[in-house]
Amino acid sequence: MYVGEGEALLRNTFRRARLAAPSIIFFDEADVVAAKRGGSSRNSTTVGERLLSTLLTEMDGLEQAKGILVLAATNRPHAIDPALMRPGRFDLVLYVPPLDMEARYETLRVHTRNMKIGDDVDLRRIAEDTELFTGAELEGLCREAGIVALRENISATLVSNRHFETVKLSLKPALTRDEIETYSSFMKNQGSMLSPSGATELKLSTRQKAIIQKGRSSLSQAFPIKIGVLSVILLIAGTYIFMHNEQTSYESVVT
Numbered sequence: 001m002y003v004g005e006g007e008a009l010l011r012n013t014f015r016r017a018r019l020a021a022p023s024i025i026f027f028d029e030a031d032v033v034a035a036k037r038g039g040s041s042r043n044s045t046t047v048g049e050r051l052l053s054t055l056l057t058e059m060d061g062l063e064q065a066k067g068i069l070v071l072a073a074t075n076r077p078h079a080i081d082p083a084l085m086r087p088g089r090f091d092l093v094l095y096v097p098p099l100d101m102e103a104r105y106e107t108l109r110v111h112t113r114n115m116k117i118g119d120d121v122d123l124r125r126i127a128e129d130t131e132l133f134t135g136a137e138l139e140g141l142c143r144e145a146g147i148v149a150l151r152e153n154i155s156a157t158l159v160s161n162r163h164f165e166t167v168k169l170s171l172k173p174a175l176t177r178d179e180i181e182t183y184s185s186f187m188k189n190q191g192s193m194l195s196p197s198g199a200t201e202l203k204l205s206t207r208q209k210a211i212i213q214k215g216r217s218s219l220s221q222a223f224p225i226k227i228g229v230l231s232v233i234l235l236i237a238g239t240y241i242f243m244h245n246e247q248t249s250y251e252s253v254v255t
Helices: 003-020 042-065 101-112 123-128 135-152 162-170 177-189 205-222 229-243
Strands: 023-027 068-074 093-096 249-254
Touching: 003 023, 042 068, 093 177, 101 123, 101 135, 135 162, 135 177
Parallel strands: 023 068, 068 249, 093 249
Antiparallel strands: none
């Protein structure tokens, strides 16, 4: 990538969003383009600061725009430059907590629905034993259990509980309690109101709540997966875009 190409891509993204409004701009791994200024590497710092400066300029330029919603996601909220967190930019922070037991169970169901599992496999018990596991780690658990069964018998047609137990003993969740405490601390510093589950409570109108509830029902019928905070965020985004085109809002999501 040539010098200045990253900034040009950012400007072009916002330009296209203005032309296509109502629209949503979503930054995944936002800490890459919105990292705190100052660092050990002079070259990387210069590039990062140029990207951040461009992003700040473009977001400030959206104040007069209509129907543009900016969302961002990061696993490193403390790495985000404070200038982006002030009101008028990313002024609403939502915390997406780890999967609870029911969500882990539904995730295991999804990843074993095309797999023949034995009667001794209790997915709920596996869900209870995999606290702090992410969706990707649960998917890996199911996949590796199938591989273990094939290694044991290349003609195997059934994955039993012992295969899951073998894999589970060798897997440890990447997420730790300390990291969860770090996220909680960040949310408290942001002054957000947290619900008992750790998600930010959103103040919604009666009409918005009705639309979200309708969306939850439709999605839950189509997909046997628990609708979580991220789905609510996307539903709110859709509600905002098509019902409130006269106001620009910026939201940041922490995972």
